[in-house]
Structures are given as C-alpha cells and as structure tokens.
Amino acid sequence: MAKKNGRQHAILADVARLADVSPSTVSRVLSGSAVRAPISEETRARVRAAAEQLGYYPNVNARSLRTQRTNMIAVMIADISNPFYHTITRAIQDAAFEQNFDVLIANTDHIHSYEQRFVEAIMRRPVDGVIMVPYNLTAADIEKLIDRTGVAVAVLAHRIEHPRIDVVYADDEGATTDAVRWLITEKKHQKIAFIGVNLSFKVGQRRYNGYRRALEDCGLRPRDEWFITGNFSYESGAAAMNALLDAPERPTAVFVCNDIMAIGALNVALERGLRVPEDIAIVGFDNIPATQYMRPELTTVAQFPHEIGTALSKALFERIADPQRPRQTIKIGCELIVRQST
Amino acid sequence: MAKKNGRQHAILADVARLADVSPSTVSRVLSGSAVRAPISEETRARVRAAAEQLGYYPNVNARSLRTQRTNMIAVMIADISNPFYHTITRAIQDAAFEQNFDVLIANTDHIHSYEQRFVEAIMRRPVDGVIMVPYNLTAADIEKLIDRTGVAVAVLAHRIEHPRIDVVYADDEGATTDAVRWLITEKKHQKIAFIGVNLSFKVGQRRYNGYRRALEDCGLRPRDEWFITGNFSYESGAAAMNALLDAPERPTAVFVCNDIMAIGALNVALERGLRVPEDIAIVGFDNIPATQYMRPELTTVAQFPHEIGTALSKALFERIADPQRPRQTIKIGCELIVRQST
C-alpha cells in the first residue's frame, strides 16, 4: 500500500513506475489526450491496471495549473435562500453536473462590496466560467474581469451590452403590463393599486413602469394613494394592504410585485373580512410554492427560474467551448397564472 | 500595460522584476508568510507598489499545488431547493465567507451514485474540508476519502461514529415524541394519526419511532389504519388526509412528518368542511415559511437549519485548523412551535 515515500496517495509518477512507462504515457492514456497521440492498446491496458491498482486519481489542481482549464464555474447570486435564485442555481448545477464541472457559489445579498469581493476572488482563483446576477456591478467591472482572466461570462441582467458577455433576462416589465391590462380588460377592474418596492431597485422600477404603462394604455390615471412600497417582506405586504383598505377610496384589485408581500396582503384582506376575489382581487409575482397552498390560491406571474438557469448555463458552456462566439441575448418570458384570487 | 510576453495578467515574476527583488521576496511579502521571515519595511513597500501597479493577483491554483491548502470547502447536500438544506447551506457559506473560503456545492437528490460521484470528485480536486449530508454513504466510504486525501470532514448524520469525523445531528426523534406526547397530555387527544414516509428513509424511521414511543409512554396503542405514508409531496399529504377522513374511525389529531404534506392535509381537511383545530388538529415538521402564511397557521416542529449549518462549519474549520483534534458530536435540538392548527 505504501507508495514511494510518505505520501498517502498515488501520483502519476507512481503509476508510471508500476506500469513501467514514462509519465507522459500515463498522462496521455488517462487524460484522454491519447486520442491525438497513439498509444498501443497493450500499454493502455497496463497503465489502466496500474492506476486502478494504486487507486490513482489525477490531481485536478496540478492539471489546471498546466492546462489553464479548471472544469469549474462560479455562480454569483443574491441569496440562495430565495426560491427564485436557488431554482436558477439548481438548474445551473444540473447543467454543470452533466458537463462534469464543479460549481462555486457565492451569495451577495445585493451588497455592492460583496459583489466586488466576488470579482476579486475570481481574479485569483481561475475558473472557466462565471454566471452572475449583478446588482451593482457594471458592464465595465465585468469587462475588467474578462480582460484580465479571459473567463467566460453569462449574466442575468437587463441592461448589459457587451460583445463578450451573454445575457439572459426575464421580461417582467412586459409581464406586469400584460397582467394589469388583463385585470382591466378581462376582469373589468378600474381601480387597481400597486404594492411595489423602492424604485431604486431596478426590479421595482421595471414592474412599476409595467403597471403605469398598462394604466396609460387603457386610459386610466394612476393615483398616488394606490402606490405603496414595501420591502419584499410578508409584514410589509400586510402593512401595505392595511393602508390600502384604510384609504378614502378602496381599490378593487391590487397588483403586488412579489408573492411574499402578496400573501401578507391576502391574509390581511381575509382577516378584515373582505372576500377575495369578490371584494378585492390580488395578483402576486414569482409563483413561489406557497401561492398554491393559499386559500384562495394566489394568481401570480410566473417567472421561469429553471429556464433562466438553463439558458444561462447553456450560453456559458457554449462560450467556454468557443470564446469568440458572438454574444447572445436571451429573453425568457413570464406567464400569468390565473388562480382563485382574481 | 503589456507584460513580459503575451500573458494578459501579471504573475509573481513580473512583480519581482518591477520591484527589483527575487520572487521569494515577493511571495513572502504578499502571502503574509513574511511574519516569520523578516523583510525590510522599505522592500515591502516597493513590492506592494509594484503589485498594485501591475494589478497583480496571486494564482490560487498554483499556490494550492505548492502549499496543499486550497481555501476551499465542498458541501454535499440533497437538494438546494429544499428550505432545510439551503438554510444549512447558507449558514455554511456565511461562515466560509468570513474565513475567506470558497464553497463548492453539489446536490445529490439522495441518489447513491451521485453521492459516490461527489466523493470521487473530492478525490481529484483537493479541498480543505467537506461537509456532507450523507444518505447512502457509510462511515467506511467517508473514511476512505479521509485516508486518501486527509481532508477534514463534518457530517449531518445520526449514526456515524468515527474518530476523525465531526458529526452534528438534530434530535428529530425526540422532538417527535415530545410533540405527540404534548398532543396527548396537554391537548387531550387520544386518537392520533401519523402521516409519514417510507420507513426505508432513515428520517421516516426516526420520526415514526418517536411517534410510537409517545403513544407507548402514554399507554395508547398505535393503529395500522392511522399510519399512512406519503412521499414528502403536497399531493401525497392531501391523499393521506383523504384516506384518514374516509377511515371507519377518524382520528382527532394528526402528526405529519413534514410541512409540505401537512399543508396538503390541512387544505383537504378545510375543503372537506372540517374545522381545524376543533375537529382535527394538525402538526407539521420543519417550520417552513409557508406554515405562517396558512390560516390557521400551522403548528410545527422547528428544526434549526441555520444553527446546524453554523455548527457544521464551526466543527469543520476547527478540524481544518487542527486535524488531530478529538471528534465532536453536537446535538441540535428541535422545538415545537405552537400555532393555530392545534
């Protein structure tokens, strides 16, 4: 069992010695590069047997140093606890698994300094590709990373245009417009409130824009007292609904820009004795699992995080394979899921 | 901007050249190992300036090859989409972030071959530590990994005893006993059903044992028709409740071994016109966010995945720092969260 010296595991040289060939040969046999250099079938067998006998595994680290490829990608997301993000992550991991890639994951919590730290980490630890959901990072930051490391990059973002960055985005603005317009034309609502988040969040801005556009398209005027901002949380959704119900004039429908707040709003409406959807209709956004558990089940706009993750990884692996390939921009649609709350 | 040759980024040798010192000196200054070897303050400054000017970042890969340390840990869990696991994961990532470690994550979906593949991956890609939630892997498998790679290991598991493996476990069996006993003694239930999962799952076995023990302790006899198994899903919980309500004699309370199934059961009960908790009380397990959104809010047993993740990382990093340290076994309790469904 003991190898040459005190090492606890076999290295390539040990295999070479046992198989009585040179290290080069072992490498060629085991790394598959032998496809381009001929090794006799007999030698191959001997090498494989020796490797097997010694329980040899190549050291990926050493290999990467030499080949400049790591078989590893990094993923930067806001928060793995959030269903939207972990579903994306899961899709990426599955794609990577298939390609025999390992996946590094970092959470940023939307914090700028964490995003920067991620970039720095990638500066030192070579990876073949990076998937990011940037919040504060600009195209310039990412470009610097690419210039220095040559890494392949795919991002989930709305406004990044760069020849070497593939981008995937979800059309949540358009989906919001469609949903609100549907409330107006199909469900005959005229008084529609909007529970959003601070407009400094791009996502907040986009969805609010979508809402405004639907109203305008249908000739309705937005009212200030029907635009309330929360902070993504259940409690803030509940508070927003309370405010709405206490307003001089109550809306008949409310579009909420994420499901958690929508559920908070729904429960408040129910607890205050309103019937949903008869007295007030509610639409959420994200289609998290809990929306189906509610009674009434929550109508919501589904994003397709799994598709997003798949698209991101597909783009990334294509770019890893061919760094020169022209950039792709992929739009993933959203879909209104009509359930009982409207 | 152009470095020595076609390389796109500076390497240690470039810095050495610019600062007019040897590579050794640069390394000592930048890697902090200079603590043990004296470098004059003036030289230090020169090196730092040169590094700064060139935008130099050390190549972690090369460093790892030499030092045998990677500043990277790997996490093997069942499924990042599951709140229990991703909360654990998040705690681990936060701990790693603080220690400046990167985190590799792999999902196994409880599949044996995926677990094995993970182990193989760690055989080739050196990491300093591994955190696992093994389902099929045995202590022997893990021991082999340790023997070969010397990696530090911490696991979330109930029956692994090994001098070089730290283990953390949640006492869900005891918690189940406590919860069921509470239903009997405090809530005066005599007819308590159990919706579980296949007993070949260890988790299913443990919680069922806990349930049985509570009944026995209180002198109650378990009844076959009140033990129904599902497959963790909402639908299977709903089906189980339907079966229970169609049984010749209805139970007055039901303990469900995860929240998703409990929610399915709850909704069925409500839809069939029963009042919860008056006609039937329901207790879930896990304390997922949705339990608080339900009406009635679901009573459930909380596990503390964040604490589990923290304990796992703490044990792991201690072992990385001192591989010889005696093993730790840490029990994380569970807690019954009484809400409206009981």
Place this chain on the structure above:
DNA sequence: AAACACAATGCAATCGATTGCATTAAGAGT
C-alpha cells in the same frame, strides 16, 4: 538498399507560487 513514413514512447520544459537552505552584510561581544 536507401529513403521515408508512421506508430509508439520518452525527455525535459512548463504552468505560478512557496520555502528550506544558503549567502551577504552589518553590528555585537570578548
């Protein structure tokens, strides 16, 4: 029989950093 092609393999440099063991110079002790 000379020249050549090609299959099969080995040699040695290389990837980029770290570190044990010198080496040099300057000051301290006797």
Place this chain on the structure above:
DNA sequence: ACTCTTAATGCAATCGATTGCATTGTGTTT
C-alpha cells in the same frame, strides 16, 4: 582583531500533471 548573531534577501527545488519536440523501431516505397 576575531568570532558570533541576526537581519535581509536570493537560489533552486518542489508541488503534480501536460505537451512540444525528439527518438526508436518497424514496415513501405522506389
């Protein structure tokens, strides 16, 4: 004046695999 520390730095080997460029041997072509 001579030996001894000690501070400051450099040399060169090393981590473990990959790969461009030989080299050797065997069969083919002319």
